[in-house]
C-alpha cells in the first residue's frame with residue numbers, strides 16, 4: 001500500500017486529519033505516525049487519484065509519496081534510493097525537524113541524484129527551483145530520514161476574493177471560506193451529490209460546495225438572508241436551490257432519505273428569529289428533522305458554539321458520532337465541530 005507524508009494546517013491538526021479521512025472515505029486512511037503537523041499514513045489510492053482528491057481540501061498543506069526511509073545522509077545510504085522517479089529539471093527541499101541538524105543541505109543532497117540521472121539517462125540533468133518537474137523532499141527527524149516525492153501542494157491564496165468582507169453581501173455571522181469548505185468536506189459529499197445547508201445565511205457553505213462540483217441547497221428562515229445568498233452565489237457563478245423555510249421542518253421541502261450530505265452552522269444566539277422556542281429546542285428539532293431527509297449512512301457536519309449542549313440532543317439510536325473537536329475563536333467563544341453519520 002502506498003505510504004504518504006502529509007503536512008496539515010497548523011490551525012488544527014485534528015481537523016486536518018479528519019478532513020483527510022473524510023476526503024478518502026470510504027477508503028481507509030491508516031495512520032502510521034504523527035509528529036507536529038506532519039502525518040505519515042498509508043492508503044489504497046494512487047498518487048494521481050490522491051492529487052485530484054486533495055484539490056478540494058482546506059486544512060491540508062501538501063502531500064508527498066514516501067519513497068524510502070534512511071538512517072543517515074551518508075552517500076552509502078543515499079545510493080540505496082532508486083532515483084528513477086526523478087524527472088529533470090528537479091529540485092531538492094529539506095525539512096529538518098532535528099534541532100541541531102545542518103541547516104542547508106539541499107545542494108549537497110542534490111549531488112548524488114544529479115549523478116544518478118546523468119549516469120542513467122545520458123543527458124545532463126537540470127536543477128530548477130522555480131519550475132521543477134520533481135521535488136525531492138527530505139524530511140529529517142532525529143535518526144529517521146524520509147525521502148519523498150512531493151506531488152501536491154495547496155495553492156497559495158486559494159480563498160482569495162471569497163473572504164466574508166469581499167463578498168457582495170456581508171453579514172457578521174458569515175463563515176470564512178476555509179471553515180465553510182472544511183465543513184463541506186467533513187460531510188463527505190462527492191462531486192455531483194446534493195449538499196444541504198439548512199441555516200445557509202449569506203451562502204458561504206453553499207459557495208464552497210458549488211465550486212467543488214456539488215449540488216448546493218440552501219434554506220434560511222430569513223428572506224433577506226436568502227436574497228443575500230442569491231446575490232453572493234451569482235457573484236461566484238454558483239448555481240443552487242434556495243428556499244425560505246424552517247430547518248426544523250425539512251421533511252416539508254424534501255423527500256425522505258433524499259439528501260447526500262448536510263453541512264451547517266446554525267445560529268449562535270437568539271438575536272434573530274430562530275423559529276423555535278429556545279436555542280436548545282432549535283438544535284434538538286434540527287437533528288430530528290435532518291434525520292428524516294438525509295440518506296441512510298450519510299453524514300451531517302455541524303459547527304456550533306461551546307455553550308450549546310448539542311450532543312445531548314442526538315438520538316443515539318439514529319446517529320453515530322464520527323468525531324468531535326473544538327477550536328478556540330477568542331476568550332469568550334469556542335467553536336465545536338461535530339460529525340454524525342445516519343444509522
Ligand SMILES: C[S@@+](CC[C@H](N)C(=O)[O-])C[C@H]1O[C@@H](n2cnc3c(N)ncnc32)[C@H](O)[C@@H]1O
Pocket residue numbers: 171173174175176198199200201202203204205219220221222225245246247248265266267268272273274275276282
Ligand atoms: C450563523 S448564521 C449562518 C451563517 C452562514 N453560515 C453564512 O456563512 O452566512 C445562522 C442562520 O440561520 C438562520 N436561521 C435561524 N433559525 C432558523 C431556522 N429555524 N431555520 C432556518 N434558518 C434559520 C438565520 O437567519 C441565520 O441566517
